[in-house]
Amino acid sequence: xxxxxxxxxxxALAMFGFGFxxxxxxxxxxxxxxxxxxxxxxxxxxxxxxAEIDTSRKVEVQFITTKNEGMEWYFEPSxxxxxxxxxxxxxxxxxxxxxxxxxxxGQAIPSVTPFEVTNYLHKVECFxxxxxxxxxxxxxxxxxxxxxxxxxxxxxxxxxLSYTLFDVTSFDESM
Amino acid sequence: xxANTHLQSEPHGPPxxxxxxxxxTNHKDIxxxxxxxxxxxxxxxxxxxxxxxxxxxxxxLQIVEPEFFNQMTxxxxxxxxxxxxxxxxxxxxxxxxxxxxxxxxxxxxRLNNWSFWLLPFAAIMLVSxxxxxxxxxxxxxxxxxxxxxxxxxxxxxxxxxxxxxxxISSIMGxxxxxxxxxxxxxxxxxxxxxxxxxxxWLITSYLLIAVMPVLAGAxxxxxxxxxxxxxxxxxAGGGDPVLFQHIFWFFGHPEVYIIILPAFGIVSSIIPTFSxxxxxxxxxxxxxxxxxxxxxxxxxxxxxxxxxxPLTGELFFMLATMLIAVPTGVKVFNWxxxxxxxxxxxxxxxxxASAFLVLFTMAGFSGLMLSIAPAxxxxxxxxxxxxxxxxxxxxxxLFSVFAAVYYWLPxxxxxxxxxxxxKVHFWLSFIGVNVTFFPMHFVGLAGMPRRIPDYALxxxxxxxxxxxxxxxxxxxxxxxxFIIIKCVKGGKKASAKYWDxxxxxxxxxxxxxxxxxxxxxxxxxxxxxxx
Numbered sequence: 001x002x003x004x005x006x007x008x009x010x011x012a013l014a015m016f017g018f019g020f021x022x023x024x025x026x027x028x029x030x031x032x033x034x035x036x037x038x039x040x041x042x043x044x045x046x047x048x049x050x051a052e053i054d055t056s057r058k059v060e061v062q063f064i065t066t067k068n069e070g071m072e073w074y075f076e077p078s079x080x081x082x083x084x085x086x087x088x089x090x091x092x093x094x095x096x097x098x099x100x101x102x103x104x105x106g107q108a109i110p111s112v113t114p115f116e117v118t119n120y121l122h123k124v125e126c127f128x129x130x131x132x133x134x135x136x137x138x139x140x141x142x143x144x145x146x147x148x149x150x151x152x153x154x155x156x157x158x159x160x161l162s163y164t165l166f167d168v169t170s171f172d173e174s175m
Numbered sequence: 176x177x178a179n180t181h182l183q184s185e186p187h188g189p190p191x192x193x194x195x196x197x198x199x200t201n202h203k204d205i206x207x208x209x210x211x212x213x214x215x216x217x218x219x220x221x222x223x224x225x226x227x228x229x230x231x232x233x234x235x236l237q238i239v240e241p242e243f244f245n246q247m248t249x250x251x252x253x254x255x256x257x258x259x260x261x262x263x264x265x266x267x268x269x270x271x272x273x274x275x276x277x278x279x280x281x282x283x284x285r286l287n288n289w290s291f292w293l294l295p296f297a298a299i300m301l302v303s304x305x306x307x308x309x310x311x312x313x314x315x316x317x318x319x320x321x322x323x324x325x326x327x328x329x330x331x332x333x334x335x336x337x338x339x340x341x342x343i344s345s346i347m348g349x350x351x352x353x354x355x356x357x358x359x360x361x362x363x364x365x366x367x368x369x370x371x372x373x374x375x376w377l378i379t380s381y382l383l384i385a386v387m388p389v390l391a392g393a394x395x396x397x398x399x400x401x402x403x404x405x406x407x408x409x410x411a412g413g414g415d416p417v418l419f420q421h422i423f424w425f426f427g428h429p430e431v432y433i434i435i436l437p438a439f440g441i442v443s444s445i446i447p448t449f450s451x452x453x454x455x456x457x458x459x460x461x462x463x464x465x466x467x468x469x470x471x472x473x474x475x476x477x478x479x480x481x482x483x484x485p486l487t488g489e490l491f492f493m494l495a496t497m498l499i500a501v502p503t504g505v506k507v508f509n510w511x512x513x514x515x516x517x518x519x520x521x522x523x524x525x526x527x528a529s530a531f532l533v534l535f536t537m538a539g540f541s542g543l544m545l546s547i548a549p550a551x552x553x554x555x556x557x558x559x560x561x562x563x564x565x566x567x568x569x570x571x572x573l574f575s576v577f578a579a580v581y582y583w584l585p586x587x588x589x590x591x592x593x594x595x596x597x598k599v600h601f602w603l604s605f606i607g608v609n610v611t612f613f614p615m616h617f618v619g620l621a622g623m624p625r626r627i628p629d630y631a632l633x634x635x636x637x638x639x640x641x642x643x644x645x646x647x648x649x650x651x652x653x654x655x656x657f658i659i660i661k662c663v664k665g666g667k668k669a670s671a672k673y674w675d676x677x678x679x680x681x682x683x684x685x686x687x688x689x690x691x692x693x694x695x696x697x698x699x700x701x702x703x704x705x706x
Contacts, residue, residue, distance in 0.1 A: 004357055005283060008350040012384050019392020019422060023407060026418050035485060036415065068411070107411050115485060166411030171404065 034118030037111035037162075043129060044122035046089065046147060053087035054150045061090060061121075061146065064162040071167045072099045073106060073134070077144075087150040089124060094142045094163075096127075098134035107131045108163040117159045120149040131168060188690050197292070200284030202269050203688065205291050207587070209266025210580075212294055214656070216258030219302065221649055223251040228611075228645035230628050231638050244628035245313035246305060252316025256434070257341045258298050260568065263576045264437040265290075265348050268376045271583060272352065274681035274688060275370045275705070277361030277697040282354035290347040297340035304330035315626055317427065320408035320419040324400045331401065335394045342387045349380035349387075361680070363699040367458065370679050370706040374461050375440030378468045382429045382436075385472065390426040393419065417482050424475035432471040435535075435567065436464060438575035439506060442528045443706075444679070445582050446510050449525035450517030451676040454706055456509040463502035463509075470499045480551040489548040496546035500539065507536055522674075523597030527578035530570055530605050538566035541616065556626075559619025565612045570605075577604070577655070584662055585669035589687030592662040600658060603651040610644025679705050 030036045061084060063077040074097040084090040098104055108128040112118045123129075127142035134140060146161070189195050189204065199205060226247045230238045239247070269287065273280055281287045304311035309328035312318065323331060356369070356377045366374075396407040396419075406412025408419045447454045454460065476484060476492040484492075510532055521529070541563040545554055554560060577600075585591050614637035619625075623634045630638065669686040684692045699705070 004354045005286075005350050008353055008384055012346050012350070012388050014388075015385055016388035016392055019389040019425075020396070022389075022392075022422050022425065023396075023418065026415070026421060030415075033485070036417070041413070109410055109413075164410070168411050171409075171412065 031119075034112075034115045037113055037115055037118050039110045039112055039118060039121060039123060039161075041129065043126070044124050044147065046122075046124045048089075051087055051147075052150055053085050055085050057154075058083045058085055059148050059152065059156065060158040061148065062158065062160045063092070063094075064160060065094075066162065066164045068164050068166045071104075071106065071165055073097060073104065073165060074099060074139075075106075075108075075163075075165050084146075084148055086148045086152050088147070090146045090148075092144055094127060094144055095139070096132065096134060096142060096165075097139040098137055101136045103133065103135050103169070104167060105131050105133050105169045107166045107168045109166060111162045111164070113160045113162070114156075117152060117156055120152040120156075121159060121161065122147045122149060128163065198288070200280070200288050201690065202273050202281045202284070202287065203587075203690065205281075205287050206266045206268075206270030208291050209262045209269055209294075212291070212298075213259050213261075213263035213266060216254050216262070216298060218652070219298075220251050220254035220259055221652065223247045223254070224645065225649050227251060228642040231630070232642040233639065234630055234632055234635050236629055239628070241628045242310060242313060245315075245626065246311040248626050249312045249315055249318075250301070250305065253301065253312070254298070255568070256316065256430070257338075258294075258301075260434050260572050260576070261345065262294060264376075264379075264434070264572075265345075265352075267441070267576070267579050267583075268348075268352055268372075268437065270587065271681060272355055272373055272376060273359070274586075274684060274692060275373055275679055276356060276359065276364060277680050277693045277699070278355060278359035279691065279693050281351050282359055283351050286347050287351050290344045290351065293340050293344040297337045297344065300333050300340070301337040304328075304333050307333070317423060318397075319423070320397060320400070320416050324397050324408055327401065332398065335398050338394045339391055342391045345383050345387050349383035352376055352380045353384075361693070361696040361699050363701070364705065367461070368699070368704050368706070370440070371443035371454065371457070371460055371464075372437070372440035375436040375443075375464055378464050379433050379436045382433050382468050382471065386426040386429045386433075389422060390430075393422045393426065396422075417479075420479050420482060421476070424478045425472075428475040428478065429468075429471045431564075431567070432467060434572045436468065438531070438535075438572045439464060441575045441579040441582075442510060442531050445524050445528040445578055446513050446532075447678065447706075448582075448674050448676045449522060449528070450514045450519050452513055452517040453678075453704075454509070455512035455515075456505070457704070457706060459505055460509055463505040466502040467499060470495060470502070474499065477546055477548075477551075480548045481555045493546055493548040497543065500543055503539055507532065507539075522581075523592070523594060523601055524578045524582035526598065526601040526605075527574045527581065530601070531574045531578065534566055534570035534574070534608070538563060538571055541566065554619065556624055557619035558615045558623045558625055561625045562612050562615030562619055565615070569612065570608050574604070574608075577601075580659070582674070583681075584659065585673050586681060586686050586688055588663050589669055590662050590664075590666035591669050591673065592658055592666065596654065596658045596661070600651060600654050603654070604648060607644050607648030607651055611641050611648055612644075614638075614641050614644075 030038055060081055062081045065075050067075055076095055078093040078095060082090050082092060110128050112121050124145040124147060126144055196208060226239060230244055307330040309330060311330055312334045314322035314327060356373055399405040400407050400409055406414035408414050408416050410416060443454055443460060474492055474496045476488060477496045480489060545551055545563060581592060581597055618634045618637045623630055671685045672682040680697055683697060
């Protein structure tokens with residue numbers, strides 16, 4: 001008689017925990033499947049000595065930028081599309097300029113489409129690994145170095161790396 | 176029976192005064208309070224829907240500001256779901272379950288008292304947000320992040336705590352119901368002799384325990400995002416707004432069945448009574464209910480077809496959703512088979528139950544249309560969805576509550592309700608519901624988005640019709656209150672078994688049901704069933 005409610009109460013508590021468990025489950029699920037196009041938040045360890053380059057084909061990588069809620073920065077890649085051999089390092093610059101008279105901290109969040117190639121696009125160096133601070137009207141050139149994995153499925157000829165730029169000034173300074 | 180009459184003659188009524196209601200542990204008192212609370216909230220939420228329909232009567236902005244309109248749609252949804260329909264179901268469960276299973280009371284009467292008394296405070300907290308700086312919640316009843324976090328009004332914290340309290344109340348109520356059904360059944364009343372209403376409430380309670388804590392988790396994460404700098408749902412900090420939708424709908428879809436399963440139980444009691452036949456396919460009904468509950472836990476992402484799921488995800492959630500139509504179809508066919516060649520009479524409860532059968536089936540069909548992932552891209556977030564779920568909730572859940580009230584009201588008050596007024600209430604409600612919600616399907620298919628205070632001119636005629644129907648339906652509900660008050664005050668005396676075709680233990684006690692019933696468990700006959 002007392003056991004039933006106690007057991008049921010425990011189930012309720014466990015389900016409360018499960019609600020929070022959905023967060024890491026979701027992240028792991030997205031990481032394994034590449035859903036959502038979330039790329040690694042850490043730099044890819046690249047060793048030019050052992051890197052193999054697949055010279056038999058070239059893949060086009062396109063770059064897109066979006067400014068969240070009208071963030072007042074200029075934020076564009078120096079070139080909108082590059083062609084690289086899988087395994088070869090692609091290098092380009094992103095240019096950011098603070099168009100306002102106040103200090104703004106920005107955070108770029110990357111996303112790759114199609115989702116199935118998410119885990120085949122590696123970033124050796126990216127400004128998205130950390131927040132970027134720009135003073136009033138300050139301008140900055142941010143390098144990006146990427147590698148398309150040689151194991152990329154053959155039918156993929158083109159992939160897109162998109163960056164959304166968020167204003168995290170208030171968020172960052174309260175930390 | 177003899178033992179009962181003996182006990183009823185003992186002078187042991189309720190204490191008098193307001194403290195009776197505050198301190199009561201009696202399932203009938205608590206059931207009554209739940210029902211009155213839900214009726215009040217029904218009118219609060221209903222008043223908000225009148226504001227919505229008045230604004231939408233004509234295109235353009237006439238009556239309220241868009242910000243206030245958004246608060247109205249949000250609170251209308253929240254109040255109707257958490258304040259009106261769910262407490263009405265729990266109230267009916269409180270009143271009828273002990274009577275149906277031959278128990279003296281609920282398993283945990285004090286917990287029961289607490290479950291109820293949490294509700295008014297949660298409701299006051301929720302409604303009071305309207306008067307706060309920045310206004311009440313304005314992000315829709317689904318409170319998608321970041322609308323409900325980054326862009327939310329300051330009152331959102333009150334909304335979060337109101338949801339917490341409502342959740343705790345529901346979970347405790349559910350635990351109480353399960354403990355009552357599993358442990359307090361009269362001796363020899365086996366599970367497969369239980370009325371369907373007890374079965375549906377048992378399964379609903381398990382759903383509540385499974386998903387209400389997840390909702391509590393979701394609002395807790397919102398609280399942390401708003402006040403403590405976490406980034407559960409904030410993309411800039413590495414979180415994901417789509418994650419919110421997954422967590423919300425993991426709760427939200429079973430919630431739909433939490434609302435509708437008790438309605439299935441009510442209709443399964445009423446249709447056999449007025450068809451003067453036994454319920455067709457009892458065990459199939461039990462299994463169908465359990466299957467629906469299980470499936471409801473694995474279909475949540477059909478609310479999110481447009482977020483950019485991979486093809487396999489869309490296919491899985493589409494097919495799993497369509498699968499629900501099978502057990503639901505079993506139920507609909509069993510009710511129809513129960514009526515088939517029955518000696519049917521259409522008293523008010525049967526009218527509402529029959530309307531439930533027809534209109535809920537229609538709601539199921541529009542639900543099937545929505546479950547088709549490629550077509551859903553067109554229907555998503557349009558008035559078609561609004562039409563669909565209002566057909567589920569109004570002529571579905573609400574009509575079944577009306578049916579239950581008319582069915583058992585004489586058992587509660589001891590007097591028959593006014594049958595003519597009851598029928599007038601039914602027909603006006605029936606017309607009102609269809610005039611209000613049917614045109615919504617058309618404007619939705621034509622592309623009218625939901626949750627907007629203004630719309631393109633081509634939707635004007637259908638919206639005017641909807642509004643007229645809405646006002647008719649709203650005014651009609653005042654008649655319902657009048658009928659209840661009239662029935663409480665007096666009328667024709669009701670006998671113990673005032674419906675000649677009824678089955679079950681609740682008809683073995685006199686009307687009105689004495690304050691204490693089944694102090695000694697009733698005799699259960701081996702070869703008789705009690706549904």
